[in-house]
Amino acid sequence: MNIKFIKHKLLLSRRKFITGISLVPSLSFLRSLDAKEEVGSPFRDRFQTYRQTFRIEPDLEEAKRIVRNIIKGRELREDLILLNAPDIAENGNTVPINFSVNCSMINDDYPEVVHILVLDNPFPEIAKFYFTPQSGEAELSIRIRMRTSSNIIAIAEMADGTIGQTQSFVDVTIGACS
Amino acid sequence: MANEERSNWRRRLRIPKSANKGDVITIKTMAEHVMEPGVRRDQETGVIYPKKIIDHVYVRFNGKQVFKSQWYSGVSANPFMSFKLKVDTSGLIEVEWVDDYGQSSFKRDTIDVYDKNGKIIYPFEIDTPDSKNKVM
Incomplete structure (x- = not known):
């Protein structure tokens, strides 16, 4: 059997990984907006x-x-x-x-x-x-x-x-x- | 009062001399300190005394930190604090007060802990001929 053609199933595809990374800063921005009201230390x-x-x-x-x-x-x-x-x-x-x-x-x-x-x-x-x-x-x-x-x-x-x-x-x- | 220069600020630590295994002992501590909150004015000149407080207290038992407290300007002058500690072995209790200016001072004392048979429990194992045989 040729080793080249064995495919490993990845948990994260490349596309999912890139979209996930691009979403992280936007989410943290939302969290910081929320923090100003309640969570942030006065x-x-x-x-x-x-x-x-x-x-x-x-x-x-x-x-x-x-x-x-x-x-x-x-x-x-x-x-x-x-x-x-x-x-x-x-x-x-x-x-x-x-x-x-x-x-x-x-x-x-x-x-x-x-x-x-x-x-x-x-x-x-x-x-x-x-x-x-x-x-x-x-x-x-x-x-x-x-x-x-x-x-x-x-x-x-x-x-x-x-x-x-x-x-x-x-x-x-x-x-x-x- | 605040500008009074003194070097012999006393620190006090009171613990029982001996206890049984598993006892919960009370530790009483007192530090002589002005605990200047930084809002008080001199009545004549109107100058504000600079803030100077003890802000951290650490308690170590045999070198391991068992209790910590953080103080702000609301703690009264000459702060007294008493708390509990469970002892399983005899050892060294160390209390350290750290100042706003980073000056630290400490006080330490030892306690002897006995088991049911009245034998002292050391915080380390002592080598005996029998224990060497067990390891081999």
């Missing part, structure tokens, strides 16, 4: 990473957009994360909070990131915590700054893609100047 979110030395006023809509960026339209799981914060905080400079996530830290059932946000702060993002299965319980306590009395939001992003959120209102008598 100005304030990116601004936090730079050293900034001037005053900025709190903006509730911007804060809500940051929260939307994290959730990205996923369904919220109930009773996933439990947030303990005081009802009344005398000093806004140190507000002690602690949270714990309901999960067995086995395989995929652990929180990859936990976000803490305060909506009425000029910079709503406060901290991100990256857990691993080796940290036996996803429980943490920290002290934060609050400018005025507002909601604290805690969002847990699990390793399997699910997400949960809680919030609690804290009344602050003397606010921090952050």
